[in-house]
Amino acid sequence: MALTIRTLAADELAAYQRVLNSAFLADSVEDQLERWRDLFEPDRYHAVFDGDELIGGGGVQTRDITVPGAGPQPLAAVTAVAVKPGHRRRGVLTRVMRAQLHTLHDEGREAVAALWASEAAIYPRFGYGLASEFARLSVPGDAAFRPGVSIDGERVREVSRDEAMPFMKTVYDELRPGRTGWLSRTDAAWDAYFADTEQDRDGLTAYRYAVHPQGYAVYRVKQDWQERGPRNELHVREIAARTDEAYAALYRYLLDLDLVGELKFYTASDDPVLHLLDDVRLALRSRSDALWVRLVDVDRALAGRRYNSDVDAVLEVSDEFCPWNAGRWRLTVKDGTATVQRVDDDPDVVLDVQALGAAYLGGTRLTTLARAQRVSEVTDGALNALSHAFLGDREPHCTEVF
Template sequence: MALTLRTLTADDLAEFQRVLDAAFLADTTEEELERWRGIFEPERHHAVFDGDELIGGGGIQTRDMAVPGGGPQPVAAVTSVAVKPGHRRRGVLTRVMKAQLHGMHDEGREALAVLWASEAAIYPRYGYGLAAEYTQLGVPAKAMFRPGVSVGGERVREVARDEAVPVMKAIYDELLPSRTGWLSRAEANWNYQLSDTERDRGGLSAYRYVLHPHGYAVYRVKANWPERGPRYELHVREMAARDDEAYAALYRYLLDVDMVGELKFFTASDDPITHLLDDSRLALRNRFDSLWVRIVDVDRALTLRRYNSDVDAVLEVADGFCPWNSGRWRFTVKNGTATVRRVEDDPDVVLDVHALGAVYLGGTKLTSMARAQRVREVTKGAVNALSHVFSGDRDPHCPEVF
């Protein structure tokens, strides 16, 4: 039977959720359905049907994301991409990706799409580039800071959720414009991110909330009480602060929680903890991919962010999945602001749209992409110059999986 694709309605959520859970080997529950209902945008979800059977699909959350120097900009946060077991390798995912990206272009919507990839080999073929990484951090409890680190004199305290959340929202919104990779959060997004059912906990405790006058932290604990005494794990869900002293104070508080043996934190790849500690080797770090970026419209996307230095270069871009991006673009930056126009001039660099997405947030160097043979230099020095232009002041980081 021929496969068909259509946009979903609110009535399709339960069936769509069952397909999503089946693909990720999870059980569908009423709690999970309610958790999704608040952030489900049916008009931005596409599904493929084999007759009357929903066999796969994917959706978009309409969000803003902070880009280097440009503050929050509209972004399609791609989510819930799945194909039902038994129906894979039939072109289902390709149809969904095409509907999303071509739809954004045709409607003049977001110039950027972003996602977390369940499997890293899937999305490069649709033009997504690895633009950010995160660090899975482990630090022994009571680890000492180096001499000279200031944590100030402000009190850090644990509070109830109802007291913490309004403060967290205010701090998050204040910091968002300067935190590349952070996404805007409506009330439904906050509720989703801080959902605290047994399934969310994964064997850990309920969330604990910590406030500093200039920051906050959210954590869970995992019980561990061997013969020699308690060695709990403290899992930080999120930590943010207006200034470096407050950030250090929050770290100090969490490291000193009694009964804890180790702190674990899914954090930014340039988190300063190794430079705060007296013994930097105590911080064990594993890095993993986080945000993948897809440039939907080259000319629009490149003008949304700001850049480090002036440049005038012609980029020859290859994009087989979104052919309107293919061709040569004159990329000119003056005083941090870019202009982009289509030209027939000889290129200075040749690259594919995957590489352009990878460097967009400033966390992946264009020089690295050149060494990986995804960028070819035509004009000597062009790659180094452009690499500096695209680099950011801090590594991009997305503190939530969406």
């Protein structure tokens, strides 16, 4: 039977959730549907049907993302992409990705899309580039800070969720405009991110909320009582602070908690805790892919962020999946602000849209992508100048999986 594709209706969330659970090999959780209802934007979900059977699809959350120098900008946060078992290798995902990106282009709402990939080999073929990483951090409890680290002397208190949440939202919203990769959060997004049912805990305790006058930390505990003493694991969900001293104070509080053997945190790849420690080898780190970024409209996206230095270069961009992006674009940056124009001039740098997505948040160097044979320099010196201009002041970090 021929496959068809359309957007969803408001009453089709349960049917779509069953497909999603099936694709991710998870049990159905009908009792948790209300959690997702306020995040569900049915007119932004493209679903594929085989006759009357819903067999796959993908959606968009309407969010903002902080980009280098320009603060929060509209983002198509791609989410809930799935193909039902038994229907793979039929072009379902390609149909969804094409419909989604073409709709974004036609509507002109967001110039940038981003996602977290369940499998890293899937999305590059649709033009997504690896734009950020996170670090799996593990630090032993009681690990000492180097001499001279200031933790400002303010007391950290543990409070209830109800008391913590308004303060957390205030701090997060104050910090977000300056933190590349951070997303806007509606109340529904906050509730989903800090969901705390037994099913969410995966054998850990409920969330605990530690509040400093200038920041907060949220964590769970995995109980581990051994014959030689407790080796409980403290799993950090989020740390946010207005000042460096408060950030250090919150880490110090968590490391000093009694009965903790190890602190674990999926954190930013440039988390400064490494340089707070007296013995840097105590911080074990491994890095993994995080946010994948796709430029929906190259000209609007490149003009939507600021740049680290002036540059004037013609980019020859290839983009088979979204052909309106293909061609030559002159990127001219003056005092951090960019203009982008389609031209017929000879190129200075040749690259594909995936490379542009990878470099967009300032964390992946174009010079690195050139060494990986993803970018080619035509005009001597153009690549170094362009790569430097794209760099951000800090590594991009998306704090949440969406």
